[in-house]
Amino acid sequence: MAGLIIESIMPGSIAEELEIEPGDRLISVNGNVLRDVIDYNYFTSEDLLILEVEKPDGELWELEVERDEGEPLGLTFPAPAPARCGNKCVFCFVHQLPKGLRKPLYVKDEDYRLSFLYGNYVTLANIKKGDLKRIKEQRLSPLYISVHATDPKVREELLVKQGILPILEVMRELAEARIVMHTQVVLCPGLNDGAIFARTVEDLAAMYPAVASLAVVPVGLTGHRSKLPALRPVDREFAAGFVTEWEGKALALAEKLGEPFLFLADEFYLKARHPFPPLESYGDLPQIENGVGMIPLFLSQAEEVLQDAEHLGQGRVTVVTGESPYRYLAAFLDRLSETTGISAAPVAVRNRLFGGGVTVTGLVSGRDILAALQGVELGEEVLVPDVMIKEGEGMFLDDITLEDLARDLGKPVRVVESTPYGIYLALEEIFGR
Numbered sequence: 001m002a003g004l005i006i007e008s009i010m011p012g013s014i015a016e017e018l019e020i021e022p023g024d025r026l027i028s029v030n031g032n033v034l035r036d037v038i039d040y041n042y043f044t045s046e047d048l049l050i051l052e053v054e055k056p057d058g059e060l061w062e063l064e065v066e067r068d069e070g071e072p073l074g075l076t077f078p079a080p081a082p083a084r085c086g087n088k089c090v091f092c093f094v095h096q097l098p099k100g101l102r103k104p105l106y107v108k109d110e111d112y113r114l115s116f117l118y119g120n121y122v123t124l125a126n127i128k129k130g131d132l133k134r135i136k137e138q139r140l141s142p143l144y145i146s147v148h149a150t151d152p153k154v155r156e157e158l159l160v161k162q163g164i165l166p167i168l169e170v171m172r173e174l175a176e177a178r179i180v181m182h183t184q185v186v187l188c189p190g191l192n193d194g195a196i197f198a199r200t201v202e203d204l205a206a207m208y209p210a211v212a213s214l215a216v217v218p219v220g221l222t223g224h225r226s227k228l229p230a231l232r233p234v235d236r237e238f239a240a241g242f243v244t245e246w247e248g249k250a251l252a253l254a255e256k257l258g259e260p261f262l263f264l265a266d267e268f269y270l271k272a273r274h275p276f277p278p279l280e281s282y283g284d285l286p287q288i289e290n291g292v293g294m295i296p297l298f299l300s301q302a303e304e305v306l307q308d309a310e311h312l313g314q315g316r317v318t319v320v321t322g323e324s325p326y327r328y329l330a331a332f333l334d335r336l337s338e339t340t341g342i343s344a345a346p347v348a349v350r351n352r353l354f355g356g357g358v359t360v361t362g363l364v365s366g367r368d369i370l371a372a373l374q375g376v377e378l379g380e381e382v383l384v385p386d387v388m389i390k391e392g393e394g395m396f397l398d399d400i401t402l403e404d405l406a407r408d409l410g411k412p413v414r415v416v417e418s419t420p421y422g423i424y425l426a427l428e429e430i431f432g433r
Contacts (some may be wrong), residue, residue: 003027003054004034004077006082013074018051018063019109025054026075038113042138044073079117082109086126088160089148090229091186095371096222098353099135101397116140119289123148125164132170136177142212143345145171147183149192149201149364158192166205171177175210182286184215187242189232201253203263208257214286217265223355233357239271247277259283263292267360270295270324291360295328302332305420309339312431316343316379320369320388320422322361323348332420342427343379347372353398366400370408378411383426385418 003025009015026034029043030050047064065073085108088095093109112131114120121144134151135143145167149155152166171181183204187193192200197216204211219232225231234242243264250262260283269276279300282293321329326348333344349372351358353365373382384402389395394402394415406413414430416422 002033002035003052004037006041006075007078008076010072010076013072014065014067015074018065020053020063020075022333023056026077027052027054027060036113037077038080038116038138040077041073047237049073079111080111082107082114083111083126084108085110086121086161087123089123090158090160090191091188091219091221091231093220093222095228096220096224096354096356098222098224100399102399104393105397108246112140113144115143115145116173119144119317121146122396123159123291124167124170125161127170132173135174135179139177140179142180142182143174144182144184146186147200147204147214148185149196150200154192154196158188169213171207171211175207179210181207181211182213182215183211184217184287184290186219187216187234188219189234189238191231193242201249205253205257205261208261213261213263213283213286214264215265215290215292216268217291218267218271220230220358221356222358225356225432234268234271236271236273239268240274243268243272243274248377249276251281254281263287265291266293266295267291267324271279298325298328298332302335302420305424306332306335306339309336309424312340312342314341315379315431316345317383317427317430318373318376318378319344319346320349320364320372321346322364323350323359323384325361326391333423336420336424336427340424340427340431342431343426344383345377347376363397364388365398366396366405367398369396369405370400373409378409381412381414381426381430382406382409383414383416383423386415386422387418389415 006020006022006024008022009020028034031044031135034040038099045111047067047069048386051063052064053061053063082285094106109120110122112122112127112135123146128192136180147167148158155167156162156164164350174181185192185195185197201214204214219231221231242413246264250264253262260281263282276296279296282296285293285297288294319333326346330346333346337344348366349364351364352368354363402413416426
């Protein structure tokens with residue numbers, strides 16, 4: 001059905017004055033029928049608007065709006081339902097999920113709209129001419145594109161899909177329309193590394209600045225890969241060799257282009273036990289949501305927090321984390337404890353739910369936290385990083401809630417921002433400063 005169901009109305013807004021209500025359907029703006037929130041944002045950019053609204057009983061309203069420049073209408077809408085992915089990527093993380101997780105986690109999306117709205121990575125393997133036309137006309141930029149390999153044959157093998165448009169053709173068309181693209185490669189040893197990866201870097205760098213960045217992340221393998229293609233993990237030896245080879249090349253490429261372009265995911269450095277490059281080498285952190293530069297940023301912020309931290313008295317809290325960042329968090333908490341007088345004890349949670357080599361903090365489950373904290377002196381509270389929790393729902397990946405965790409531990413559980421500032425602020429709140 002055409003139009004968008006209105007989810008909420010901002011108090012005191014134009015929409016409230018016009019008596020538009022949640023549950024009404026906004027059908028069109030200036031005669032343009034709305035398909036999604038992107039259409040809404042695009043067609044409401046003018047100051048003089050004609051809105052066609054359908055009430056729940058079928059009554060149609062035509063409303064004329066004249067507003068000051070930039071004044072919001074005050075309407076919010078549900079997020080668009082994602083288009084489903086038709087790929088069968090050999091490394092797809094969704095295919096490796098255990099049973100019993102939240103149902104939305106099993107949905108594979110491949111939707112350029114979500115790429116524009118939320119920074120989701122898409123392969124564009126299912127892109128249609130009409131979609132490309134819309135992206136160019138409405139200037140849906142930036143987009144986040146999973147390239148994986150620019151070699152067409154290798155890319156089809158990785159996506160397990162034939163007859164797709166060569167990705168470089170699609171990206172060049174977008175570049176001509178001034179669409180900015182951030183890209184990623186999920187590196188699978190023996191499949192798209194070596195000369196294939198070198199060609200990918202060269203091809204994408206040649207499209208700079210339309211292609212603004214390239215992140216390379218190691219393939220993630222869980223312990224649930226039965227009946228899936230055998231893949232070689234990125235182990236310490238491979239990661240060390242990769243960092244040694246490509247860290248210098250990334251610096252040389254940055255000098256050539258005038259700013260950082262190629263970014264190695266933090267996981268490579270963690271696996272290799274290799275020192276991180278300085279934070280400045282990550283530019284404005286364009287790939288931080290992709291796990292690139294998070295540890296260097298944490299280390300930088302840790303120094304700032306330690307300079308400003310004050311003595312807070314005596315007490316104890318427990319801070320849970322994944323295994324990957326444990327040593328960096330532990331080093332910070334050790335120094336923070338000396339300064340504040342509060343014993344902030346880190347606990348690395350072994351990921352038994354996913355198994356395999358999954359060690360990141362964001363994939364830790366509630367049950368694994370319970371197992372890790374058995375017999376541990378917890379102190380006044382348990383601090384949980386926000387990346388472990390489903391936003392707005394207070395729930396872990398395995399449907400364990402914060403209330404469940406607090407009840408079973410017999411201690412208050414507090415969600416904190418996954419930064420040095422977030423941890424220090426929690427200590428101030430708990431211990432009365």
